[in-house]
Amino acid sequence: VFGYARDAGIKLPDLRKVLWLGEAWSAQLDQDIAAVAPNARRWGMFGSTETWVVGTNTPDCPADVFHPLPEQLVHVGAGGLLDFTTLSPEMLNLVLRYQTGDAGQFVACACGRPGKALRVLGRRDSVVQVRGLGLHVDDIIARVECEPGVSRAQVLIPEQRGRVTPVDVLQVTGPDAAPDLPARLRSELRASIFTISTAFQHDPQSFRVTAVDSLISNERTGKTASFVVREQS
Numbered sequence: 001v002f003g004y005a006r007d008a009g010i011k012l013p014d015l016r017k018v019l020w021l022g023e024a025w026s027a028q029l030d031q032d033i034a035a036v037a038p039n040a041r042r043w044g045m046f047g048s049t050e051t052w053v054v055g056t057n058t059p060d061c062p063a064d065v066f067h068p069l070p071e072q073l074v075h076v077g078a079g080g081l082l083d084f085t086t087l088s089p090e091m092l093n094l095v096l097r098y099q100t101g102d103a104g105q106f107v108a109c110a111c112g113r114p115g116k117a118l119r120v121l122g123r124r125d126s127v128v129q130v131r132g133l134g135l136h137v138d139d140i141i142a143r144v145e146c147e148p149g150v151s152r153a154q155v156l157i158p159e160q161r162g163r164v165t166p167v168d169v170l171q172v173t174g175p176d177a178a179p180d181l182p183a184r185l186r187s188e189l190r191a192s193i194f195t196i197s198t199a200f201q202h203d204p205q206s207f208r209v210t211a212v213d214s215l216i217s218n219e220r221t222g223k224t225a226s227f228v229v230r231e232q233s
Helices: 002-008 027-036 137-145 181-192 194-199
Strands: 017-020 041-048 052-057 065-068 072-076 081-086 097-107 117-123 127-130 133-136 150-160 167-173 207-212 227-232
Touching: 002 027, 041 065, 052 072, 052 117, 072 097, 117 127, 127 150, 133 137, 133 194, 137 150, 137 167, 137 181, 167 181, 181 194, 181 207
Parallel strands: 017 041, 150 227, 167 207
Antiparallel strands: 041 052, 052 065, 065 117, 072 081, 081 097, 097 117, 127 133, 150 167
């Protein structure tokens, strides 16, 4: 919203507070909000549908540091992965230890509030945020690679100024692949995967399935990841 407002030259001088949840805060947001609503300050929440709100932060806290709520038990496990136990009887999943796939660490917050705060370091599983919804990359890869004629697949997520634009499913196909395979797979994935059908409801052309000769690999290591995030100018 702020990126589009900035591009359109819209100003919101009366906006004072921005409540943020759902996706990680990006440096581009700081620039967009400063241009659109210079008097606004960010107030954030971290959590998930399963855990509800785990912690909150204020404009005096770093954007990736949250103060856990008293009813939330936060544990940093192997590999820095976080899991949470909710003790409030009003929450969705009472006394359920749940791992979101995010990694984190306990830190002292720059705001000066006493007690340990939680720095969220980002996801460590195959779920990537697309327009506020979790896209399970491994499920897409498994579905595409089981198709006759497809040897390998990869999800490419282009970003422009920190915002996801289209999503591309790249597939390496052999001579036995049907000519209409990309179009058919695109239709099936849009119909069967909630994140895709919802995120691209108003611009379905932004979800694409493309046959390629090779996938995108790391030039230094030669490794090929299941999904690639690439910044576009």
